[in-house]
Amino acid sequence: MPVKGELASQGITEMKSGQPFPKAMHSMNAYLGAGPIARALSIGADVVVTGRCVDSAVVLGPLLHEFGWSTSDYDRLAAGSLAGHLVECGAQATGGIFTDWHMVPGWDNIGFPIVECSSDGSFILTKPPKTGGLVTFGTVAEQLVYEIGDPRKYMLPDVTCDFSQVQIEEIKGREKEAVLVKGVKGSAPSNDYKVSATYADGYRVTAVCPIGGPWASEKAHRTAKAILKRTQNMFKQLGIADYTDTLIQVVGSEQTYGPNAYMDNNPREVMLWLAAHHSDKRALEILSREVAPAGTGMAPGFMTLVGGRPRVSPVLKLFSFLYPKDKLQVKVHCDEHEETITSPVVPESTQDEVQESVTEEGPQLGTGTHTFSLGDLAYTRSGDKGNTCNIGVVARHPFYVPYLRQALTEEAVQQYFDHLIDAPDSRETKSVTRYELPGVYGFNFVLDNALGGGGIASLRCDAQGKAYGQMFLDFKIENVPDLPTLAKKESSGP
Structure with missing residues (x-):
C-alpha cells in the first residue's frame, strides 16, 4: 500500500479484464510462496504465522524444510505443491461435496485428508482411521481439477506445475481409504508475484423472502419489481440516482438453469432473492426498509424476511495484477532474530514455454440410440x-x-x-x-x-x-x- 501512488502511475491493469488501476484501492496483498515458511522453520520456529500466501505453500514449506529440497528441483516442488493443492480445502478431498454424495458415509464425523510424503516427491493421500468420508480416485480427482485454469501451467510463486499427466491410483488393501498420487511435473516459476487487491465500489444489499402458494414464482417476480419501482420513485423525489445494478432471482423455479430448466409448471414454494448495488448507501437503506411492507401490501403467501431487515454492506471488488518479486522483501521474525528474504530472479531461459496440447484423432466413434x-x-x-x-x-x-x-x-x-x-x-x-x-x-x-x-x-x-x-x-x-x-x-x- 505505501507504493500505491507509484503503481497507479505505472499504468498497471487488471490481469484478466484490462481494467485500469482503481483510485479507491482498499488493500493489496502479494501471494507469497513456501520459501519464507521453510526459512522460519529452519531458524527454530515451531509455529509459522504468515500473511497471504498460496494455499499450497503451507504444505510445501514444511516439505522444503524436512527434505532439504533445492529451490530449483522443480518436479519435487510441483509434487509438494500438488499435495498442498489436494488438501487445501479439507474434506473436499475425502468425499465432501463429491458428485456421488449419496455414497459417502459419516458426514457427521468426516475425516480430513492426510498426505504421507516421501523425499522423492511421491505421496499417499489418506484420512484418519474410523472416520467418515471416502478416499477414492473420484474424490481426489475432483479436488485435482478444483479452481484451476490451464492444468499444464498452474502457476505458483515457487514453481509452475503441470497437472495434465497426474495419475491417481487406489491402493489395494486400503480401499476407500488411500490413493497414490504421481506424475506431476514442474518447471521454473515466473519472476512476478500475483497480487490480490481490492477496491471500494459502492454498496450492496440482499433481501431473501420465502413465498408460498399457487403461482409463487410469478408472485415473487411481481413483488420484487414493485419494490424496486416504489424505491425508484422515492429516489426521484430525493434527488438520488437510480440503482447501478439489480437482480431478481427466484430460487426454486430453476431460473439459474435458464433454457436447460426441467420445470414446466409454476412451483408453489420459492425463495425470492432481491439484490441491488448503488454508489449511495442512503439508497440501499431505503430499499432495506421497503421490503417488509410487501408482506402486508403485495402478494399473498409472503412468509417472512429471512434474517430481518437486510443489512447494507460495502462492496470490495477484486483487482489482480503482477508485481516483480525482486521489488518485494519478505521479513522473517523468530524470537530476537529477523532477516529479509528476496526471491531469486529466474533466468528466462529456464522458464519453459508450455506447448499447446494436440488432441490426436482417434478411430471413428460408433453411434447408437x-x-x-x-x-x-x-x-x-x-x-x-x-x-x-x-x-x-x-x-x-x-x-x-x-x-x-x-x-x-x-x-x-x-x-x-x-x-x-x-x-x-x-x-x-x-x-x-x-x-x-x-x-x-x-x-x-x-x-x-x-x-x-x-x-x-x-x-x-x-x-x-x-x-x-x-x-x-x-x-x-x-x-x-x-x-x-x-x-x-x-x-x-x-
Whole structure:
C-alpha cells in the first residue's frame, strides 16, 4: 500500500479484464510462496504465522524444510505443491461435496485428508482411521481439477506445475481409504508475484423472502419489481440516482438453469432473492426498509424476511495484477532474530514455454440410440477465481473419454451456460476454453465473465460457481452406443 501512488502511475491493469488501476484501492496483498515458511522453520520456529500466501505453500514449506529440497528441483516442488493443492480445502478431498454424495458415509464425523510424503516427491493421500468420508480416485480427482485454469501451467510463486499427466491410483488393501498420487511435473516459476487487491465500489444489499402458494414464482417476480419501482420513485423525489445494478432471482423455479430448466409448471414454494448495488448507501437503506411492507401490501403467501431487515454492506471488488518479486522483501521474525528474504530472479531461459496440447484423432466413434446424462459418465467439480468459473469433468471410465471429448466442445459448453455468461454478445465471443488432463481422463472448462462479477461483487446467489458443476451433470450425451456395457466388455480383456 505505501507504493500505491507509484503503481497507479505505472499504468498497471487488471490481469484478466484490462481494467485500469482503481483510485479507491482498499488493500493489496502479494501471494507469497513456501520459501519464507521453510526459512522460519529452519531458524527454530515451531509455529509459522504468515500473511497471504498460496494455499499450497503451507504444505510445501514444511516439505522444503524436512527434505532439504533445492529451490530449483522443480518436479519435487510441483509434487509438494500438488499435495498442498489436494488438501487445501479439507474434506473436499475425502468425499465432501463429491458428485456421488449419496455414497459417502459419516458426514457427521468426516475425516480430513492426510498426505504421507516421501523425499522423492511421491505421496499417499489418506484420512484418519474410523472416520467418515471416502478416499477414492473420484474424490481426489475432483479436488485435482478444483479452481484451476490451464492444468499444464498452474502457476505458483515457487514453481509452475503441470497437472495434465497426474495419475491417481487406489491402493489395494486400503480401499476407500488411500490413493497414490504421481506424475506431476514442474518447471521454473515466473519472476512476478500475483497480487490480490481490492477496491471500494459502492454498496450492496440482499433481501431473501420465502413465498408460498399457487403461482409463487410469478408472485415473487411481481413483488420484487414493485419494490424496486416504489424505491425508484422515492429516489426521484430525493434527488438520488437510480440503482447501478439489480437482480431478481427466484430460487426454486430453476431460473439459474435458464433454457436447460426441467420445470414446466409454476412451483408453489420459492425463495425470492432481491439484490441491488448503488454508489449511495442512503439508497440501499431505503430499499432495506421497503421490503417488509410487501408482506402486508403485495402478494399473498409472503412468509417472512429471512434474517430481518437486510443489512447494507460495502462492496470490495477484486483487482489482480503482477508485481516483480525482486521489488518485494519478505521479513522473517523468530524470537530476537529477523532477516529479509528476496526471491531469486529466474533466468528466462529456464522458464519453459508450455506447448499447446494436440488432441490426436482417434478411430471413428460408433453411434447408437442411447442418451446419457453427463453425470452417468463423469464426475464434476466447479469453483471460482474472481469472475471466472472453472468446471472440471473426470470420466468414470477411460472408455468414455473420446465420447466426452466429442460432445463437450467449447461451443457446446458455452451454449449450455450462455445465459450465465456476461459478454457484449456471448454467442459471438469465445468465453469457454477447454483443457485436457489425460492422466485422470479429465477435462477442465474455464468460463470467463460467468459469475456476475464474482465474490461479494456479484449480486447472484451462486457468486462462486459452486453449483455449476452440478448443473452440468444434466448435459445430454446423445446418439451414442450403450457405453457402460461396452466399457465393461473392454475392461474384461480378450
